Amino acid sequence: MDNKLKIILLFSLKLAYAICCCVPDQWEGRLAIKFGEIEDGRLSAGWEFYNMSFDAINQKVAYVGHIGVDYSEWYEQVIQDYSKDKLTVNFYQFTLNETSIEISVVKExxxxxxxxxxxxxxxxxxxxxGVAEGISNKKVFDIPLSCQNQTQSSAVSVLA
Known part of the structure; x- marks a missing residue:
């Protein structure tokens, strides 16, 4: 996914929670992303699936997962649970600098x-x-040994 789109997604998430409600300080779950974009006249599409940890107290976010881009064909099956346990959400929609943003969050x-x-x-x-409040393994934020000598670049600092 284009870095500009990732920054917009992260920025809009941070902005939406500042405007809409107070997200828990720490939570973790799984994150699925579908995207499509046009860059230099070329259409691109893909998916990303991550285990995600969000820690506002220590200002850290961790994603560990897989990415797929520009498959010519793929199969998708969506199953939604309409059992007795329902999730009540609040829905927010707004526009910021010609970017349309829609967010849904658990009401409670x-x-x-x-x-x-x-x-x-x-x-x-x-x-x-599968979002749950708190961080079960704080080591998820540790930089792997193979990356510790690398030059770091962070989009998170842009969003702070």
């Missing part, structure tokens, strides 16, 4: 459920799955 706890962002050249959709 403000935990994120979905996020949809559209610009003139890109569309991104994020789904948060």
């Amino acid at each position: 706890s403000c935990v994120p459920v979905t996020q949809h962002v559209e610009t003139k050249a890109a569309v991104g959709e994020m789904h948060y799955i």
Whole structure:
């Protein structure tokens, strides 16, 4: 996914929670992203699936997962649970600098459920799955040994 779109998605998530409600300080879950974009006249589409940890207290976010881009064909099956346990969400929609943002969060706890962002050249959709308050393994934020001598670049500092 284009870095600009990732920054827009992360920025819109941070902005939406500042405007809409108070997200828990620490939470973790799984994140699924579908995206499509046009860059230099070329259409690109793909998916990303991560285990995600969000720690506002220590200002850290960790994603560990897989990415697929520009498959010519793929199969998708969506199953939604309409059992007795229902999830009540609040839905927020707003536009910021020609970027359309839609966010849904659990009504009682403000935990994120979905996020949809559209610009003139890109569309991104994020789904948060299995979110639980707190961080079960703080080592997820440790930089792997193989990366410790690398030059670091962070989009998070842009968003702070």
